[in-house]
Amino acid sequence: MKRWLALLPALAILSSCGFRESTSRIDAGASLSGSPVRVTNGAGHSETNGKPGTVEKPGRSTGQTVGAEQASEWKTLELTEEMTHLGELVLVNRDRELWPEAVPGDIVDLGEREDLTSGYSLLDPSIELSEQVALRFGEMVEAASSDGVRHFRISSGYRSFDEQEELYEEKGDDYALPAGYSEHNLGLSLDIGSTQGPIDDSAEGSWLKKRAWDYGFVLRYPKDKSSVTGIQYEPWHFRYVGLPHSLIMKKKDFVLEEYLAYLKEKRTIVAEAKGTRYRITYVPVPATDGTAAEVPVNGDYTLSGDNAGGVIVTVSLKEAA
Numbered sequence: 034m035k036r037w038l039a040l041l042p043a044l045a046i047l048s049s050c051g052f053r054e055s056t057s058r059i060d061a062g063a064s065l066s067g068s069p070v071r072v073t074n075g076a077g078h079s080e081t082n083g084k085p086g087t088v089e090k091p092g093r094s095t096g097q098t099v100g101a102e103q104a105s106e107w108k109t110l111e112l113t114e115e116m117t118h119l120g121e122l123v124l125v126n127r128d129r130e131l132w133p134e135a136v137p138g139d140i141v142d143l144g145e146r147e148d149l150t151s152g153y154s155l156l157d158p159s160i161e162l163s164e165q166v167a168l169r170f171g172e173m174v175e176a177a178s179s180d181g182v183r184h185f186r187i188s189s190g191y192r193s194f195d196e197q198e199e200l201y202e203e204k205g206d207d208y209a210l211p212a213g214y215s216e217h218n219l220g221l222s223l224d225i226g227s228t229q230g231p232i233d234d235s236a237e238g239s240w241l242k243k244r245a246w247d248y249g250f251v252l253r254y255p256k257d258k259s260s261v262t263g264i265q266y267e268p269w270h271f272r273y274v275g276l277p278h279s280l281i282m283k284k285k286d287f288v289l290e291e292y293l294a295y296l297k298e299k300r301t302i303v304a305e306a307k308g309t310r311y312r313i314t315y316v317p318v319p320a321t322d323g324t325a326a327e328v329p330v331n332g333d334y335t336l337s338g339d340n341a342g343g344v345i346v347t348v349s350l351k352e353a354a
């Protein structure tokens with residue numbers, strides 16, 4: 034087991050956002066029934082109970098031929114150590130400092146972007162966020178609105194290292210993380226509130242607990258995962274990881290630490306989400322040598338580091354049957 038995973042349970046349970054909103058009354062675990070994601074390992078064996086460690090045969094060690102029949106041509110892509118620190122799946126916590134280069138280049142000032150912020154309010158007009166994440170959040174808010182849930186408010190988004198350092202000095206070690214160790218420094222996380230009261234007691238909070246994963250967001254610090262995340266329950270803090278990862282995490286009841294450890298162990302899994310089949314491969318990237326992965330010449334794929342020595346290659350295979 035990696036050192037950071039072994040150490041986490043021993044850590045004090047901290048707050049990551051720098052403030053407390055309310056005590057919790059609703060369980061973080063959302064119902065998994067009807068989840069539109071199905072996960073198998075790379076060799077195509079279905080998992081029966083959705084828990085890690087129950088697959089009878091491990092996924093293939095390279096995974097590079099799995100699903101190849103679905104794509105006409107594959108090319109070799111060089112993976113470098115730098116890539117292990119970049120992307121939507123990078124782990125940022127008290128033991129994993131983010132690379133400043135991991136902050137996406139599309140951070141925008143939400144207060145100046147009415148086109149991005151219709152349907153919800155901002156606690157402060159100076160709140161910043163990745164534009165892509167804001168677009169996904171907007172889609173989610175629109176979907177909630179069609180369910181009659183319409184009182185979302187973003188209370189915090191991207192924070193620069195300087196802002197985080199200031200917060201850390203002001204709040205102290207029990208209520209904030211040092212600069213570079215907070216997900217708010219990454220630009221892919223946000224604190225979501227309700228204008229109707231504490232998020233945990235609101236219709237907005239209830240809706241998010243059921244549906245956020247469908248839009249690529251995950252509740253980053255669930256109540257029953259404090260021993261894994263090292264952070265107390267935060268019903269307001271959501272992290273964007275994208276599809277299909279969010280749906281797999283929901284189905285398997287994984288937080289990011291657990292999901293990345295699972296991918297590292299399995300090396301290759303195949304998952305279906307929203308009608309598309311994905312092959313997800315974890316590739317360890319040696320710091321000195323780099324390595325390579327096979328990706329389709331004409332097809333969709335994404336790369337993300339885990340910020341812990343690996344790159345996750347997610348390839349869209351042909352439409353699920």
Ligand SMILES: [Zn+2]
Nearest residue numbers: 050223224270
């Ligand atoms: Zn937060």
